[in-house]
Amino acid sequence: MSDTGLTELVRMWIDGWVVSRGSSDPIDEPWGWTIDVGQPTHVARHVLPEPTEADVRKIAAATTAPGTWLKLFAEDEVVLPWLGAGWRHAGAGFLMTCRLKPERAQAPAGYTLTRWSRGGVTRVLVRTREGHFAARGQIARAGGHVVVDQIETAPEHQRKGLGGLVMRSLQSAAHEAGATTGVLVGTPDGRALYSSLGWTTRSPMASLWYEPSDAALAE
Template structure:
């Protein structure tokens, strides 16, 4: 079977992201997809798996609503000159994938791990022995692919293997849920963790938001 293209992977990421976040269905566009998010600070996002200068400049010229985001799957240095005043650069991301497989994550001493499914999304939570938040993550299963989202470790509990614990639990859950491939967009900080767990970088992602008053 042929390897999925970046366009196909980004489409799968979009599908999983909207399930995870409860956002509106994506609207197909000639250049990718638009999503009505409807949140403070993020009213909409435009996702371009293969951005061109012409498409980006046209979107920039047509944008008037603060809180509009562009997710451009290309290097920052390539797309940054295409943006105009009022556009602000966010942390770059990396589209990553992993073959999903069964596994029983080992919970470090002093912590508990719980998980629950709802609406095709599994939520994993790590707590301390006295019930305080330590780490979390979620995974949206949409057929053969599953999208990891909102991976977070409390600063006071980092470097204790909790990020790996959450990811292994999500990967196992995705496999048991019938998915074959895990997909995520990770930060530069998260990239090291995911790479150590077998994830591969498939494309860079540049992220910009429109806030003309900032």
């Protein structure tokens, strides 16, 4: 995995992400891929593993649909100056990978853990003894790897090890299913958790979406 190029890693992430989210198959572009997502605030996304200023400016200039996203695998400070009015920065991200192995995943006192699989996606749910939502996450299989997605802990249950519990359960499930590699894109906050679980950062990622102002839409 350490010898895998960035473009291949990004494609591995995409292949699992579209399964996880039920999105369209990725469409090959000269600069990367386009994916139809089909949600009101996330209509489509353009993914550029090695973004250039010319490509980003061309895509941005041609974008008219609110809810169009850009995923640019580069530092924020490099790509943000290439984008004009109407583009919103969703924050920094990090492409990460790990070699999967068996993990111990036991819910702490006061919580229960449930795991199920359907349609190539395995989900983990952590609840309180009373049934209240505490944490969740999912993985999608694509060949010999899995993509980790939608890791979430309720604010009132954070800092109790539940994020680690979800990750270990998902990683173990992936290993049991025969996958050897995990891929994800995490936030700066999530990066610390994933690093503690053996994940390695492979690239930064800038995430942006198009949401022009009302004034711009009226022009």
